[in-house]
Amino acid sequence: MTTVRERTRPGRGAVTTGPRPGRDPRKNIRPWLLLAPALLVMGGLLLYPLLRVAVISLQDFGLRELVSGRTDWVGFDNYAELLGDGQLWRTALPNTVVFAVATVALTVVLGTLVALLLVRLGPVARGVVTTAIMVAWAIPAVTGTYVWVFLFTPGDGLAIQALDALGLVDAATANPFTDRLSFFAVAALNVVHHGFPFVALTVLAGLLTVPQEITEAATVDGANAWRRFWSVTFPMLRPVFAVVTVLSTIWDFKVFTQIYLMPGGDGVTRSVLNLGTWSYVESFAQNRYGLGAAIAVLLTALLLVITVGYLRLLFREDEL
């Protein structure tokens, strides 16, 4: 992160805002003129809709309201229905939270292991592995999901056949997409495959800043690799690990495409809905936009809590 240079001396020219803002109104208005188009777009398409979704969650908003434009206020009925629904507590919330926790743990551990591998490699091997990692990172969520579905297609999917050869499943009957646990296991493979490159490259950049002398000194003192990581590397890179963990958490909480595009993920199999897909299915398949909005508000609130944590971490490191 770069820090903004603080101007200490009053220079000349229009870019300088003097120590006493307000003297020349033209200087005060210029940054706002520059910001106006971007703020308008973000305000109109990000902030205002966020407000609007909260308002819709207080209405009974169905196909009739969509067509006629009428509003039917129901107060907190949608929330009452949502919080009293077993679907939330038994299915959508665990599918969101447990899945996010599991994939974040897997992503961060795998990413760190790959970073530790990369730092030990020569320049050529490191270049090759780094490129391969970026290829995995670059796969769009849509096509990546289809490839994993292809691998696990019941009957003749390559991964299913491999598991069959190992005697773990029976290829003739196994369908990983109907069972909740195996459905999310395939989804986790997809999400980790797409998510660990960011962790690996960020941690690698951090590892390269750890002075070699320190790790060498620890080696001389008889510390093995495990001990060196936990006593030297990890404490020094704590901020890096904090940021990659929080960012991965934010991303893995709101996975939509990777779940929605799997067989049954679009609402056909109710037991694999997470908060994101449930909100979408409730709105656009059932035309219950009010309830869908309430679910979306719940998801946003969860993410907001995590975001506050992220900002705390970031502000300690970097002055705006």
Added chain:
Amino acid sequence: MIARRFGLWLGVAGVLVFTLLPVWLMVSTAFNGRANAGSRTIWPEEWTLDNFTFVIGEGGFGQYLVNSLTVALGTVLAGALLALLAAVAVSRFRFRFRTSVLVMILVIQMVPVEALVIPLFIQARSLGVLDSLFGLVIVYLAFSLPFAIWTLRGFVAAIPVELEEAAYLDGASWGRMFWSVLLPLVAPGLVATSVFSFITAWNEFIFALTFMSDQDGFTVAVGLRRFFGQYGTDWGAVMAASTLITVPVMVFFVIAQRRLTDGLVAGSVKG
């Protein structure tokens, strides 16, 4: 020592297989002449371009590629201009609420698209911009702006203010300074953020799925679903289309990211 080297190579092999096998399967199935005849192998027995000619011709994927390209380029051009102006404002001026604007730009990136798709669909429906590529451009512009502003802000701040002051001494107006000094110097940053805006627009799925009900307006991410038939999936076509979607993104990504991390790594080694 030998055991250690062996362990390293085993690790390298593992990472290469895990990262590249899915990509290889996508590409090899796209070229596999018998992808739909029960032949699912790592190495196709029969290589062909039929899957590609089918998806572009009969499959209508050519149109989807054009749609996606239009949307992505529109997003990139508008995004670059708006983000650059905003980045200059937050990195070159001190003004009231500057910190609030920056915090908002940061926080807004965490908003889940699932929460935005409901109100924006209702809004777009009443404005009559459903089924129009322009509607998608506006939405993607909003999605890509926060990241672009945040990144460009660093690039702008890195340019010495003295260069601007020199331009003023030479009698340049603020506008002239912007075009002749700031813009050329910030160009590399602009390229990097444009690549990310392009990828955002090119890959986006939920809004393209919700806004576009007419097949003529499908983008690639949504058009792909057409090859999932009621009676079975045409995997050869799916993978050929997936390859067409993925390859440009991959090339872009590796180039742009390489530059960013190379700079990162070089800096830390010297430091």
